[in-house]
Amino acid sequence: MLTSADVLGADTLVFDLEDAVSLQEKDAARTLVREALSFLSFTDSEVTVRINPVDSPYWKEDLSVIVPAKPQGIVIPKATASSVRLVEEEVMKLEKRHGIENPLFFILIVESAFGLFDLKSTLEASSRIEGLILGGEDFTSDMGVKRTAGSHELLFARYQIATAAKAYGLDAIDTPYTDIENMEGLKEDTHFSKSIGFTGRLAINPRQVEPIHEVFSPTALEIEEAHAILLEAEEAEKKGLGVFSYKGKMVDLPVIKRAEKTMASARKWGLVR
């Protein structure tokens, strides 16, 4: 999967040194990922590595092996303010030692009650944070509640993560949909993710990438309407008008900003130039 990762269509790849790797194979995994980063070219996807949590004996060695191989980012599991600061301190030392000029960014996984409760402190712990992920399985385990097909036990956490990410200008990435055979369920649940403010979702199987993309990318109709609104807005501005009408509806600044975001999203997904 490492070798073919770049053709899977994901925006960001996460090479996992944590839960996907048994304790006996941590050394093998980090060496393999290091070699893959050095040998393979990743042109279509950002590359990140999920390290082991800071309460494990592995995280420092993970960073010392991986950072010199220059992934674009590090995914920090069980993120809290103190764990983010510890990781940043170590990453900075390694960047300096190895002359790495482009700082690695962080994506945080929030997967505990305390992590969710103390989000503000965590998000203010580093300026490198670019994304926030909800780790649904570990979160429900920490809460001592059962994981269900309907995911109602994650509702509060999902709203919290999406809102906090928006407040801090970060990507909000929803927890994986673990039933990899149920594509309809994935789409339905991902529509919900999008409706409450998530900007992406973790995929745990290559077959999930396209359905997730379909949900998060703007539709042709949305793009057409956004483009038209922006053209009308340009004309209105020339006439000195702050508000105008489009197809019988009032268009003011919030509507224009939403249209701009739609076009930015369309460009990001490669749907328009």
Added chain:
Amino acid sequence: MEIKKQAVCGTIQSNDCFVRVTPGEELMLHLERTVLDAFGEQIEKVVRETLADLGITKGQIFLEDKGALDYTIRARVETAVMRANG
């Protein structure tokens, strides 16, 4: 660095290789592969380069290749050697 004991790394899954190293008086490579012999020289080259980078001059290296690319071979050999050195 030296190979002080037997150690293994890797798997026999597709695109991987299984490496076993044991102590020895001289450096000997035993390669078993499922791909064309055309790759045999390249695999041997990668293994020898990796061993040289690690300062290994003696030991028995057994490698069963299942179509691994160079980076996988390097990683598996390095990890097996490090485990054998510890």
